[in-house]
Amino acid sequence: MSFRIIADSCCDRTKETEAMNNITFIPLTLSISEYSISDDENFNQDDFISRVDEAGIIPKTACPAPDAFKKAMECDEDDIYVITITDKLSGTYNSALQGKMLYEEEGEKKNIHIFNSLATSGLESLIAEKIYKLASSGKSFDEVVSETEDFIVNHTALYFCLESLDVLNSNGRLYAMAASILKKIKLKLICERTTEGSVKLAGQEFNSNRALIKMANIIAADMKDKDASDKKIILSHVCCEDKAKLVAQKLENVGFKEIEIVKASGLNSVYAAKGGLIVSYTK
Known part of the structure; x- marks a missing residue:
């Protein structure tokens, strides 16, 4: 059976996803005051972060409409695998579910599964790469879904370290008082995603390099x-390749088959903010 992968734009673009000829990216929308752009292949991280710095305000984001997912499902392939950012951070997962419902209301019959990545960024990329390998190997639709769901929960992890907590605070991810105190003492938090798709504290340091x-x-x-x-x-x-290289160097002895450094997508550049680093891996 032929297959197509549909991912929201929170899925960072890797060498493998860029080489896929059957993946469709559904962009979120980013805005800084009156300036608004689509988080697509034309996203320029350096320009966007420069505009954020100049405006001095926290950007806003909007998830794709259900119709965007519906239209992507109107493809030639028989099996469709959709990947979205965790439903704890965005309404994109629900939008994808509604898109599937709209598509099926027209009487179309395809195998469609919506994966809640329980994360974002490079972890979505790893999920896309996993689906591609499983489906390309001849696995059935149900086998791909089952193995990928297990992969998401039990065989992946994501950690991040941010230079600024302003975006998390503005989106209600931190209590205002706690955020104010952390900002004053310049504490750098190390956070990890949970298997429920939320975030928890994994460590902290007073110095950025020590935190990394x-x-x-x-x-x-x-x-x-x-x-x-x-x-x-x-x-x-997010505009800090030097930090990514530092962490990559520290992880060389772990023996990963591949360590890839990429620029975060637009949505992840908003959440992680300038100087933020997100690390996703299989285990």
């Missing part, structure tokens, strides 16, 4: 008793 090294050590400890020879790690940065 601690994050690398946490990941190395997580992989200590695992064979990483067929595993991949993606480091998605």
